[in-house]
Amino acid sequence: MSTERIEEFLSAVKSAFAANTLIKLKLGGYHGSEPDLKSVDVKKIVAKGVEKFSFTFHYKTRDIIKNLIQPEAIGHLRTALTDEFRSAQLATTELDVSFERNGDKVRLKRSEVAGRSAPSTDHNRxxxxxxxxxxxxxxxxxxxxxxxxxxxxxxxxxxxxxxxxxxxxxxxxxxxxxxxxxxxxxxxxxxxxxxxxxxxxxxxxxxxxxxxxxxxxxxxxxxxxxxxxxxxxxxxxxxxxSIMDYDASGADAVIALHACDTATDDAIYKGIAAGAALIAVAPCCHKQIRRQMEAGAAAPVLEGLLRHGIFMERQAEMVTDTLRALLLELNGYRTKVFEFVSDAHTPKNNLIVAEKDGRVGRDRDAILAQIADIKAMFGVGQHYLEGLLQR
Ligand SMILES: C[S@@+](CC[C@H](N)C(=O)[O-])C[C@H]1O[C@@H](n2cnc3c(N)ncnc32)[C@H](O)[C@@H]1O
Structure with a gap:
């Protein structure tokens, strides 16, 4: 393993960090042990007067951010480049440095650039x-x-x-x-x-x-x-x-924040029908699925899990929104679900973000099987959105 080349790359990262010329560092080609980790972006921030490296770990369905001071961050990057990521791209205001590791061989490529300015590092900005x-x-x-x-x-x-x-x-x-x-x-x-x-x-x-x-x-x-x-x-x-009466054709993005119960499904349906590039919904009440789950047709093994009202509510929320995400995927969207405001503001703080990637019907049978299994498990006859999509 060429540790020299890794140190050379790290030295370029440290210099850019110190000189405030770091625009972005991206790690790719992950082959470590964390399931679903795809890539990592690193930038510089200044939080409460302290300079830090801000790592954004991109997982399949969520992002996790960790802010580390320099020695920790460089240690982390050294391990990452040695054992976990096959490629890295460093962009500074003055140069691009690319890192490729293939087995024990490491290749660095530098090219000078001009006309770039560094982003602000003010964490509060x-x-x-x-x-x-x-x-x-x-x-x-x-x-x-x-x-x-x-x-x-x-x-x-x-x-x-x-x-x-x-x-x-x-x-x-x-x-x-x-x-x-x-x-x-x-x-x-x-x-x-x-x-x-x-x-x-x-x-x-x-x-x-x-x-x-x-x-x-x-x-x-x-x-x-x-x-x-x-x-x-x-x-x-x-x-x-009403949402259902609105002609959304031509919309690039369809958004619905806390539209009540199935109004969220109306919005998703309109977005899919319009072929919108982005559909983003923060669902609110989940009565349609909850009523079906309460009818008692869920698998007996779930009896204890659904006995208490508050857990029933949370399960209904998860089942409703999981099915929404799957139905979006069935229709050619990549989906992510994450908390978009602190739950101190509202407990209804999940955001389903669906971006059209053109792969309509990808893994269709597998998605349909998942939908059928979840519905059978929780005693759900039909999700309201399914009905809309069958029109
Ligand atoms: C809880 S409020 C959220 C408002 C706003 N999106 C926000 O986050 O501040 C839900 C709004 O959706 C509207 N709404 C509910 N169902 C609707 C439907 N089917 N068509 C149009 N508007 C609807 C309600 O009148 C209400 O103003």
Whole structure:
């Protein structure tokens, strides 16, 4: 094993870290013992005045972030490059260094680059970035800021949540190819996400964007449209009506946050029917499946597990959303499920993110078998979304 070459690569990483020229380090070709680990991204952050390496471990269905100080991080990278990852790409403002390990042979390739700048390392920057300017009519209309444009004390939590949502949704939207992007938010309510996302995409990221919020309650729709006009958000509008009556064709992204019970399924169905590149839903109540599970047809082995109301509720949530993810996969989407806000804000904090990858019907028989097994186990006759997709 050429430890010299590994040390040479690590030395380039350390120099970039020290000189603030590190843009990104990516590790790939994982062949270690952790199931489902795919790749790792590493960047520099400064948190509470301390410089750290921030590792994002990308697993099949979730990401885990670990922030490490330099000696720990370099030790970790040394092990990773020696035993676990076959390739690594270091990007700095001045050079690209690629690392390839094949058996005991290690190959390094360096190439100089120009015209790049290093990203900000301020760990807190993202917290404020989407809505760093708070003197905005929509923030006042939504009750987040007062007349003075300052975030109200009792709205700090909501403000944090909105920023967090933009941090999660903006990169997903930005990953959709094309110039302009059309987003439909199903069950938009007051449109917190829509205003913030529109503001960020149009005014900070300068991505041409159209957002339509579909909402049953006409009063919320007219308030939303008035605020969008007062904000000069020409590409943001709200439309009164039900999700199922809305023609979503042409939508690049369909979103639904806490749309009630099967309204989430309506949104997923509309997204699939439109061939949307992104479908992202945060489900809320899970009554449709819970009622079927409560009817007592679940496998006898689950009796103890489903006896207590609170566990029944949690199981119903898992079964409902697992079936949703599988049905999305059956229709050509890659899915991830993760917590998108702290459960201190709401216990309904799972986000199902589905990105269309064109492999419609992949592993169809295996997915169908999984769906059938889960339904049989939990005594579920039909998931509401299945019915919609059979139309
Ligand atoms: C819990 S609120 C969430 C609002 C917003 N998405 C948010 O996260 O702040 C759910 C909203 O969905 C709307 N809704 C429920 N079912 C709907 C349907 N089938 N079509 C359109 N809107 C619906 C409700 O009127 C309500 O405003």
């Amino acid at each position: 993202a917290k404020n970035r989407p809505l760093s300017e708070t003197n905005k009519p929509y923030l006042q209309a939504l009750g987040i800021t007062g007349k003075d444009g300052v975030v109200r004390n009792d709205a700090q939590d909501k403000f944090r949540q909105i920023n967090k949502m933009v941090e999660i949704f903006a990169p997903l939207i930005q990953a959709i190819p094309g110039d302009s992007v059309t987003i439909v938010d199903m069950g938009a309510g007051k449109g917190y996400l829509d205003f913030a996302l529109y503001d960020y995409l149009a005014n900070v990221a300068h991505r041409p964007v159209g957002i339509v919020g579909v909402e049953l309650r006409p009063a919320l729709v007219s308030d939303g449209n008035a605020t969008a006009a007062a904000s000069g958000f020409e590409g943001l509008s709200f439309q009164a009506g």
